[in-house]
Amino acid sequence: MxxxxxxxxxxxxxxxxxxxxPVLRRRGGLVAALDVGTTKVACFIARVDEDSGGLRVLGVGHHRSRGMRTGLVVNRDEVEAAIRQAVSAAEDMAGETIDGVVVAVSGGAxxxxxxxxxxxxxxxxxxxxxxxxxxxxxxxxxxxxxxxxxxxxxxxxxxxxxxxxxxxxxxxxxxxxxxxxxxxxxxAPLRNLSTVIERCHLDVDNRVAAPYAAGLASLVEDERDLGATVIDMGGGTTSVAVFLGGHVVHVGVIPVGGGHVTSDIAQGLSTPLANAERLKTMYGGTIASPADSREILRVPLVGEDEDTQSIEVPRSYLVQIIRPRVEETLELVHGHLKAAGMDQVAGRRAVLTGGASQLTGVRELAELVLDKQVRCGRPLRLRGLAESVAGPAFATCAGLLSHAVQEHVDRPDPEDPPRAGGLLGPVERIGRWLKEHF
The missing domain is CATH 3.30.1490.110 (Dna Ligase; domain 1)
Known part of the structure; x- marks a missing residue:
């Protein structure tokens, strides 16, 4: 101590x-959030209602992410281009121009x-x-x-x-x-991401751990108080946040995500990555059903003409590829919570967010592996959010907006660093003393 x-x-x-x-409100009460993920870049622009303190979303933009891997920048030019596209789309919808953003952090361990x-x-x-x-x-x-x-x-x-x-x-x-x-x-990873954002002529107003933001968006007050574990299943990483007593008490990131499921499908079926992603999205799941063996999927092969060279596999074979990877990811989450001493701290309540959590059967599998009551989370308490971007995949970006306008108990009004000498330091300290006592 x-x-x-x-x-x-x-x-x-x-x-x-x-x-x-401490309060990150730009001109006109605008706040902007930027989530630079491995598979997508999302930008939300909202305005603060000064009377209620609530947020109304004015513009949303998202674009396929390139140049990111497991939450880290690997190609600055491609990441910059994706950010510009997402921000531009959000600005066009909102009819506003932004100059600063609150950024989600999922890389950097x-x-x-x-x-x-x-x-x-x-x-x-x-x-x-x-x-x-x-x-x-x-x-x-x-x-x-x-x-x-x-x-x-x-x-x-x-x-x-x-x-x-x-x-x-x-x-x-x-x-x-x-x-x-x-x-x-x-x-280093934090600076790399900040540099790319600054190249887009945007200031980084604040950085927020991605699972913390996802929890702010998707948890109800009772869950924050009584305890809950947020599992944000992204494209390149799966991040974890534990809430208790109204605060986040633990965060962590596991470098495995939905993109690894896509790679497993591509390798297991010798099919292009784009087609593997399509198969995962349209037919993927983690729980087999009796009808899966009768449902036949046509799968084009890598390097072959799609119209003439393809194979046919039952949907059950696709489930056999997906389930082990998702189960491994959840077991890694369980092991991480145990190693951190957080497995039982937040009780038996867990909330899934992130795009990869939308696979059929993930919630049921999570209940089995984690031995918790599990529900799927989505953004709450935001007005004006279209249904297409109100799902688990956008919980982190929505939570960044909430963090931007909440009272920053984690960053109270900062004082200027005390100076080693000179006149200004003592004068400032005297001024603060007078302000507090009179």
Whole structure:
């Protein structure tokens, strides 16, 4: 546990890294979300209703993704072209031009860490400065120079050992404690993605772990409070987020997704990838039925004339290819949760999102492998969202909008880093002291 003394002067190395503004609303109340995945790029543009605080979607754009693999940029030019197409389509529909986006992060091997910090408040009323100071220790750069912090989320406060406090400001006590959930990712993949987005003349307003965003979009309040596991099954990765007590308490990513199912079909049937994707989408499933052996599929062969050279296989053979890969993916998720000590933390509730979760029978297979009650999630609480983009495949992008306008408990109003010397630092500190006390 980190121990702080309220009377100690701030030290330069204790200062948090510069953070983006806490409320990411652009001109006219516009917010924009960008999800750059392995198989698709999606962009949502919405406007904030100042009276209700709700969001209305104005424009949606999505385009086939190229140049991404397992959430990582492998071809900058192709990724840039896909982003431009998706953003342009969303801008045309909305009749607006955007200059900044909230971005989903699924690559870079996200890691979760939980830390406790405690500081003396010597019987005084807990103020904003006290909360900022204790959270600043969580927002310090990771010890590993090759990783970057993207989330510092307080999951609970304590005063004099009494925990379960949601907001300690205005309360009295001798010692203030905070339990924080930190999420870090590898710096290089994050910078590569940011560079490509900036080449599209867009600012990166904030970065959000993809499963965290999917949970914000698809979970109801009771699920967040009582506990639920979100499994976002994308094209190149399957990401996991565990929610409990209203907060996300764990995230992780497994580098296996729906694209691996497509590759298995292409290899198993010696058919082009485009046709394998079509077969998966139209006829794929994970649970066999008696009629599958009687339903015959015509499959063209790689490098052959589609009209003259093809084979016929029963649909049951397609199911035999798909099921092992999906089952393996879910077993990897189960193993990840167990290794992180999160298998039983969130109870027996799981929510599936992502395009790969739409395969027939995935929910039933997930219940069997995970031993949980499973439902399919879709974006909630967004107005103006067309039915075609209101499914599980777009939950992450919808959640980015929710994150952009929520009160940022994970990033409280940032202070400028304390200066080592000079006149401005003391003047700023005096100004803050006067503001808090008078």
């Amino acid at each position: 980190l121990m702080l003394d309220r009377t100690d002067p701030p030290r330069v190395h204790d200062a948090p890294a510069p953070q983006p503004p 996200p890691e979760s860490q939980r830390i406790d910090a405690e500081m003396a408040v010597t019987g005084h009323q807990v103020r904003d400065a006290d909360v900022r100071r204790i959270l600043a220790f969580g927002r310090r750069p990771p010890e590993d120079p090759d990783r970057e912090l993207i989330h510092c989320i307080p999951v609970g406060y304590a005063i004099d050992g009494a925990d379960g406090i949601i907001d300690p400001r205005g309360m009295f006590g001798e010692r203030l404690g905070a339990r924080m959930h930190l999420v870090s990712v590898a710096s």
